[in-house]
Amino acid sequence: GENVGLHLPTLSVQEGDNSIINCAYSNSASDYFIWYKQESGKGPQFIIDIRSNMDKRQGQRVTVLLNKTVKHLSLQIAATQPGDSAVYFCAERGAGGTSYGKLTFGQGTILTVHP
């Protein structure tokens, strides 16, 4: 399944499918991007990050793609499992000055994985 943008903040997939979650970020000067997973009642949990000098980074079952031209970030989850069900947020970090380190979060996408 594929989330076509923030107009569809929910994504429902079957166990074993690949999932793609998309995010549009706002600040062309942002130099660092992070995907977080947040389960109910918990704080955001780091999944994967990418710097602006890269366009792809892979982790275990997850891949992040960055397209700076259109300010778009995506998270691909391979072989999605029920434990992946959560809300996924992208976050961007502005560069320079005292804002360095502060994260600006996107809207979030609810991922539901059906067994």
Next chain:
Amino acid sequence: DTGVSQNPRHKITKRGQNVTFRCDPISEHNRLYWYRQTLGQGPEFLTYFQNEAQLEKSRLLSDRFSAERPKGSFSTLEIQRTEQGDSAMYLCASSLIQGQAAAFGSGTRLTVV
């Protein structure tokens, strides 16, 4: 070290009362952040400390809000004269260096009745 710790986990208070939350970051982390999250939204930045210095505050942080990190370790966030609109999850995060993703605590859920 078990990560970022926040206390209490839940707080219910009457409108007009003052509340204080505590955050214990990962021990070697010198950067500490407070965020606020309302239902269905992503976390919103409130304030940032590097060691004991408060280097940035969001315009969301009204004069009823104050944060401290007196010894550069734990931090407190106080809300005075709470309002129903203050009901939210208050998240604390910490990191060691600029290039590192912040680690979040589980948050304090505040309900103002």
